Amino acid sequence: MKVSILQFPGTNCEYDTQHAFEELGASTEIIWHKAESIPSDTNLLVVAGGFSYGDYLRSGAIAKFSPVMKAVTEYANNGGKVLGICNGFQVLTETGLLPGALKRNDNLHFISKHHNLSVINNDNDFLKELACGDVVNIPIAHHDGNYFIDQDGLKELEENNQILLKYTDENGQIQNPNGSVDSIAGVCNKNKNVFGLMPHPERAMELILGSDDGVAMLKGFLK
Amino acid sequence: MIKAIVNVSLKAGVLDSQGKAVHHALDSLHFDGVNDVRVGKQIILKLDETDRTKAMANVTRMCEDLLANTVIEDYEIELV
Numbered sequence: 001m002k003v004s005i006l007q008f009p010g011t012n013c014e015y016d017t018q019h020a021f022e023e024l025g026a027s028t029e030i031i032w033h034k035a036e037s038i039p040s041d042t043n044l045l046v047v048a049g050g051f052s053y054g055d056y057l058r059s060g061a062i063a064k065f066s067p068v069m070k071a072v073t074e075y076a077n078n079g080g081k082v083l084g085i086c087n088g089f090q091v092l093t094e095t096g097l098l099p100g101a102l103k104r105n106d107n108l109h110f111i112s113k114h115h116n117l118s119v120i121n122n123d124n125d126f127l128k129e130l131a132c133g134d135v136v137n138i139p140i141a142h143h144d145g146n147y148f149i150d151q152d153g154l155k156e157l158e159e160n161n162q163i164l165l166k167y168t169d170e171n172g173q174i175q176n177p178n179g180s181v182d183s184i185a186g187v188c189n190k191n192k193n194v195f196g197l198m199p200h201p202e203r204a205m206e207l208i209l210g211s212d213d214g215v216a217m218l219k220g221f222l223k
Numbered sequence: 224m225i226k227a228i229v230n231v232s233l234k235a236g237v238l239d240s241q242g243k244a245v246h247h248a249l250d251s252l253h254f255d256g257v258n259d260v261r262v263g264k265q266i267i268l269k270l271d272e273t274d275r276t277k278a279m280a281n282v283t284r285m286c287e288d289l290l291a292n293t294v295i296e297d298y299e300i301e302l303v
Contacts (some may be wrong), residue, residue: 057289057290061292063288065289093294094292099295100293101292101295103233103237103239103295104240104241106240107240108237108240108241108244132283146240148237148294148295149294150236176293178237179240
């Protein structure tokens with residue numbers, strides 16, 4: 001199992017992501033954004049979190065024109081599995097590989113804390129190790145995590161089981177930290193090979209650091 | 224040389240939290256009679272192009288590709 005992890009100027013979660021997947025037994029490689037192809041033995045491509053290009057203009061807006069993104073789009077369109085975490089999610093929506101957009105948190109604050117998430121759909125490679133309704137405790141750390149999609153888009157997400165996770169309390173009741181439409185924390189594309197979420201499962205790998213709920217999430221990709 | 228002024232703002236049905244916060248601050252300062260506040264950004268481009276039609280077409284493409292995210296934002300272009 002080979003996990004390739006993208007690195008733009010300003011990415012800062014690539015080494016956490018690398019550590020998390022290596023702990024789970026995967027081999028990893030960090031791919032600099034100037035690369036024009038991604039390794040052919042890649043089983044999962046991760047767009048890691050951070051602040052690519054300083055979030056200038058909009059989060060993810062400039063990264064989408066990095067040389068590597070052509071190869072990423074091609075990889076995704078050929079059915080390759082892609083996971084965008086936090087800024088990676090923003091990059092994937094800007095690129096059009098995922099529907100919707102991420103805007104400034106409703107309360108205008110940068111939010112950095114653990115938050116509970118409920119699994120909404122698990123008929124996909126990412127969350128298949130979890131059951132629908134399971135609640136996981138995963139850190140969030142973002143300024144622009146307020147997921148927006150119009151009503152038609154939302155209906156489509158619901159009909160195709162594309163909503164992966166919603167922000168809730170520990171009992172699975174909706175608790176929305178940032179104003180996201182329908183409290184959405186993560187979605188996938190229609191073909192269920194491109195995934196994006198604002199929370200950081202790679203930061204929830206050990207109980208001593210607050211939660212190991214990220215293990216069950218990331219493990220889905222390795223099976 | 225043509226100067227293009229691009230104004231980008233959140234679309235009408237998209238909640239503008241910054242606009243709301245600024246509106247609230249104006250209320251606290253007792254500036255009455257402000258109905259609505261929208262916060263956007265202005266991008267000013269100096270173009271080599273001298274043909275206004277071509278300039279408009281170019282800047283429109285820039286907006287669609289990069290300057291605005293049309294999922295949540297509208298843009299207006301003014302050539303001066």
